[in-house]
Amino acid sequence: MKTNTLVLAVSLWILSICAAKAQETEMDKKRDFIVQSEKEALKTEVDKINEDLDAGTITLVEAENLKKEAATKHALNIENKVAILENKEALKERNGDEEMSKKMFKITFDDDGYYFDDKNDTIQKRKEDIRTYSGLTFAFGLNNAIADGRSLDDSPYKIGGSRFAEIGLSWSTRVFKESNWLRVRYGLSFQFNGLKAEDNRYFVENGDQTELQEYPLNLDKQKFRMDNLVIPIHFELGPSKKIQKKDYFRYNTDNSFRLGLGGYAGINLTTLQKLKFDDNGQDVKQKQKDNFNTNNFIYGLSAYAGWGDTSLYVKYDLNTIFKDNPIEERNVSLGIRFDWD
Secondary structure, eight states, rough: OHHHHHHHHHHHHHHHHHHHHHHHHHHHHHHHHHHHHHHHHHHHHHHHHHHHHHHHHHHHHHHHHHHHHHHHHHHHHHHHHHHHHHHHHHHHHHOOOHHHHHHHOOOOOOOTTEEETTTEEEEEEEEOOOOEEEEEEEEEEEEEEEEBBEEEEEEOOOOOEEEEEEEEEEEEESSSOOOOEEEEEEEEEEEEHHHHHHHEEEEETTTTTEEEEEOSEEEEEEEEEEEEEEEEHHHHHHHHEEEOSSSSSEEEEEOEEEEEEEEEEEEEEEEEEEEEETTTTTTEEEEHHHHETTOOOEEEEEEEEEEEEHHHHEEEESSSSSSSSSSSSSEEEEEEEEEEO
């Protein structure tokens, strides 16, 4: 009987030692993680100080003082964070209820990008912020052409009948690491610019020039369209809301003012003219697909301003519509733009 009791006691003693060793090993891992993360953070700061020293923005004395301050800060960080871990472990052992302990004591290390994961009892590095978002751009509105010495009131194209549309993929990248007030928005878009002539006229190629001429029959419909593939680039300004979570953060531009200034460049894919008329009681539709002496290289300026996803949008081609016409006409568009990130 005494022998069995002695064996049981020794077994319990050995198990308690093993449990303590296992617990100590887990705590050692957590301590090592804290020390390693602080060393990496210190190395990053020292590298930045050395870069400033090499660039001549700080003196050697200033650099040494900054390094000492950084070393002191991270040494204190190690001391404080280890104390937090040990106190949390003691609190858990004392209360017994692990879930109650977690509710009573939650830890985050948001100052240097680390946080304590209560669920797994581990220190985690906060997820990197997403600096680039992809989305869809869509715009539509009125289209026309501006010429030197001619106002839109004198335009030979119908104000309401001439329209444009644009659809494409876009990406928005935050310029600064710690601020989202300035973004670069770029992408790939299809632009469809349409012109409808006034007074029963249509476009005719006359050698190197393209002219508007009277059609011999009454036109029910005339539409001239240029389909372009362009790369738009805008600098986008505007406030945003920073959403801070324990393990990540994001910038949200919903319900915020935005202003975009930039331009675009690309190529003309297709030039098309559609005619519809009545010929002796028979409805006739013609589709004329030709070059019409239009410029193949498209480039221009554009801007938008609005709230949230919706903006007022204007674009202006710097290239002329036709290459060698005596009157230089440039396409201009005004409409509504939607940017969905």
